[in-house]
Amino acid sequence: MRGVVQGVGFRPFVWRLARSHGIAGWVLNTGDGVEIHVEGDPRTLDAFATALEREAPVAARVDRIDASAVLPHAPAAFEIRHSAGAARPTAGISPDLAVCDACLRELRDPADRRFGYPCINCTECGPRYSIMLGLPYDRPRTTMHEWPMCSECAAEYANPADRRFHAQPVACPRCGPGYVLRGIAGSDAGDPVAAAAALLRGGRILAVKGLGGYHLACDGSNAAAVEALRTRKFRKERPFALLARDLPTAKRLVRLERGAEAVLTGVARPIVLAPALIELPGVAPDSDELGVMLPSTPLHHLLFDAGAPPVLVLTSGNRSGEPIAFEDSDAAARLTGIADAFLVGDRPIARRMDDSVVRPPVVLRRARGLAPGVVARIPTARPLLGVGADLKNAVVLVVGGEAVASQHIGDLDHALAREAFATAIDDLLEMYDVDRSALMVAHDAHPGYVSSAYGLDLPAAAHHAVQHHRAHVASVLAEQGMLDEPVIGIALDGTGWGDDGTIWGCELFTGSVAGGLVRAAHLLPAVLPGGDAAARWPVQAAAGFLAQTDTAPAAGEAPFELPERYARAAELVTKDVRCFPTTSAGRLFDTAAALLGFTREITYEGQAAVWLEHLAHAGGPAEPYPMPYAAGVLDYRPLLAALLADRRAGRDRGTVARAFHGGLAAGLAAAVLALHHGTGIATVVLSGGVFQNELLSRELRTRLAPAGLRIWSNRAVPPNDGGIALGQVALAAFAV
Ligand SMILES: [Zn+2]
Ligand SMILES: [Zn+2]
Ligand SMILES: [Zn+2]
Structure with missing residues (x-):
């Protein structure tokens, strides 16, 4: 039997099952799974085989059972045998x-x-x-x-x-091992869990050692505690996740649709993003959603049993932008000044592991409970390593034709994240005993990426650069096991290195993973004045995009109130100084957000787009703005002109945001249909971080539905850059 069958109670399960069927034989762990030898009459063996799959332990995943007849050994009973010599370990x-x-x-x-x-x-x-x-x-x-x-x-x-x-x-x-409470005088006496629960009731902030790292916890209904946590963590606006005591409590927080309840209560226990039913001040500003999880460790249950508030903020133990702390000394150093007390377990954590995030059915972050995990099958005997991109990094190793995804590692601009990145790669290569003389390393084509440089330095038989947006599209096709399928692939994101050395981000391809993906259409290029800062300041991106229109507002002009930074960026565009060509969809969203009032610096990636979607939900149905498509180019200028006119006419901002989303969806749909008619290709793939925007995804699907096209998007790996590594290995498998 192959799959996740080791470390999940599989052999004792087989032992009990065989005994209950009165079958003799043995079970043992092998390098690539579990081997079972059974002897008995055919009917009993059939019943046993059926039960093997049907009654397997909840955490096991049986991928394959290969059965064959062998000579009988006439064993006296059923036993668990010691493992056969270590073959190359490919067991999950x-x-x-x-x-x-x-x-x-x-x-x-x-x-x-x-x-x-x-x-x-x-x-x-x-x-x-x-x-x-x-x-x-x-x-x-x-x-x-x-x-x-x-x-x-x-x-x-x-x-x-x-x-x-x-x-x-x-x-x-x-x-x-056990737990102790540290940091508050006198609180180390008595039951540490009861004392910790009392601190939480009293509005204090607690560092709690979990499975894969430290969390920071406070009472989610206590606005002052939530505010204090934000201030101390330097986390200005990014939503906090919540830990609900039980399912009924979770159901008072969010509306659970489409199998979301099964995901919430499943063994992985991820954070589930779902529509909010109540507002908890300070928890998720500018969002219609809340991220909720249920207790995953015995300690969580004990805290609630001891009277902790039923809804806790439970967020990663770090200062904003840093990776989660998982070593005790590091946590003590970094979280002192944030946490009032530490609930510390003795058992060391071998590796950092964040909480997983799922917006059912889409996995947005693979980590605790989901990683490592097989996310696709790639038909190649050669070991392949995809090192991912520099934001939301995760890596993928293909061994024995199975693509195993690592945990979410994070943004590689932080030294601790770079360490975790190197460790995750070493972990996978060592645990799967990969033959480096056959290994091919796939990396992003961006020459400035930390991940690319690291990948190129890794000893391997070959290295292969993969263009960012093709990797996004390929990640979906790898998940689907459709590497030969001709598709129209759309990749929408903020930033990725293009074939021509410019910043791409709204790209349509035709072709297949096996045969190659050809760029068939893209956004009309704009410029980004000021380089990297343009990704942090929506008004700066706006200056670059609006320069392509005739109706750009002046700085300070009502109702836009664009700040001086906008004027300075516009000047850079006029003088063509530090301007970089781009087709980024993310920056087009930033432009619209800036024109609708988001004129400050963003505090997390994609924030302006999240803000804009939230605004659009508040608006009524609206006629989409025009975004014509012709000869491989999507022209956003009429769309921005219409947006500016509506704003100047004082139209409701929510409705304007809605018309923007609709316009972009209509433009993309027109491009897809033109490519469909030109090529006959009837399968469409959607990927890239921008497709985390549900309104845009829904509008686009609605517009493509009448044409009878098949539409695929990511499920197992994130549509954001957390899924890039899978696309890299899929494309590398077909590289010469
Ligand atoms: Zn004991
Ligand atoms: Zn148990
Ligand atoms: Zn991307």
């Missing part, structure tokens, strides 16, 4: 798993020896990748090696009939 590495119901019952049972024990776990739940130091996955190669098991734990560990048979992190209050 299990992500961390949310605490299971059986462990939760013990956690709350005063008669159980693990009553109230925050590190309770079993073969079906608990930490995995976040404690793993190497493969094969067993206790000496985890961060639990420092805690010798007591006799009771050792007996459970050795008993195939026990829920904790070979549960590598097994522990109890007698022999295992």
Whole structure:
């Protein structure tokens, strides 16, 4: 059996199942999965095989069962055998798993020896990748090696009939790690969890060590506490995630649609983005959504049982822009001054792991509970490594034809993130025992990217540069397993290095991953005055785009009130100083946002577009602005002219924002239909960070629906640059 079948209680499950069917034989872990030898009458064996798939442990994922007849050995009973010699390990590495119901019952049972024990776990739940130091996955190669098991734990560990048979992190209050509360005088006496819950009730900010790093927590309903957390973390506007005590509490916060409840309650326990039902001051400014998760660790449950407020802000333990802290000394250094107290677990974390983020059914960030994970199959025997891009970095390793995605690493402009990036690559190459003499490394074509430079320096048989937007499109096709499929691919994002050395970001391609993707259409080029700063200041992007129109407003002109920075940028355009050609869709969104009132600096990537979408939701239905398409070029000038005219005429801003979204969707649809008629291609692929905008995606799909085109977008990897690495390896697989 292949798939995620190790470290998830699979062998004991097979043992129990075989015994219940009265079958003799054995089960063992091999380098690439689990091998089962069974002997019995055919009908019993069939029933056993059916149950193997149907009743597999919740955290297991069976990808394939290969069955064949072998000579009988006439074993006396069914047993778990020791692993065969280490073949190359390609068995799936299990992500961390949310605490299971059986462990939760013990956690709350005063008669159980693990009553109230925050590190309770079993073969079906608990930490995995976040404690793993190497493969094969067993206790000496985890961060639990420092805690010798007591006799009771050792007996459970050795008993195939026990829920904790070979549960590598097994522990109890007698022999295992625990938690302490630090930082507030007198609070270290007594129960640290009860004291921590009391601090949260009192409006204090707590650093809590989780599975993959430190979180910062405070009462989500306490506006003063939320405000204090923002100030201390230097996180001005980016939304905070919430931890809800239970499902009913979560349902009071957000409206759960389209299978969102199953995602929220699943073993991965990601942050689920869903429409907000209530407003919590300071939690998610300028957004219609809230990010909510349910308790994933025993500690979360214990905090709520001890009376913590039912809705907590739970955000990564860092200052704005830095990676999450996961080592105790680092957390103490970086979070002092932010947290009032620290709830610290003894068990070391092997690697940093953020929370995953899902807007069902789209994964926006793959991390805790989802990583590492197989996201696609690429038909190649050669090992391939995709090192991703510099923003929202994640890497992908293809080994044995399976594309394994790493956890979200973050923006590589930070030294700690660069360290994590190098570690993630080493981890995957070592754990899968990759033969470097055959390895091909795929990297972004941007010569200035940290990830490109690192990829080029990696010892490998070959290196291959992949254009950014083609990688976005290819990521969808890799997920779909459709590498030969001819498509019209649309990639919309903020920034990516184009074939001609300019900044691309609104690109349409035709072709396939296997045969190559040809740039077939793009946005009319504008310029970006001032380089990188233009991505942080929407008014600066506006100066570059509006310079292409005849009706650009002057600085300070009502109702736009564009600041002096806009005038200075416009001057750069006039003089053609430090201006860079671009076809970026992200900057077109910034331009519209600036004209509708977002004239300040953004504090996180994509903020102006999020703000604009929020504004559009408040507006009524509107006739889309014109955005004509001809001869491979989408012309935004009539669209901006109409927007300026409506603003000058005092039209409602929400309606203007709506007409902008509609206009862009209509323009893209016209381009797609023209390409469809020209080529006969009837499959459309949407990718790139801009497609996180739901209004735009919906409007575009609505416009393409009557033509009967198939439309695919990302599910398993993010449409933003977190999905780039998958596209890189897919395209590299076909490079000569
Ligand atoms: Zn469990
Ligand atoms: Zn013990
Ligand atoms: Zn991108």
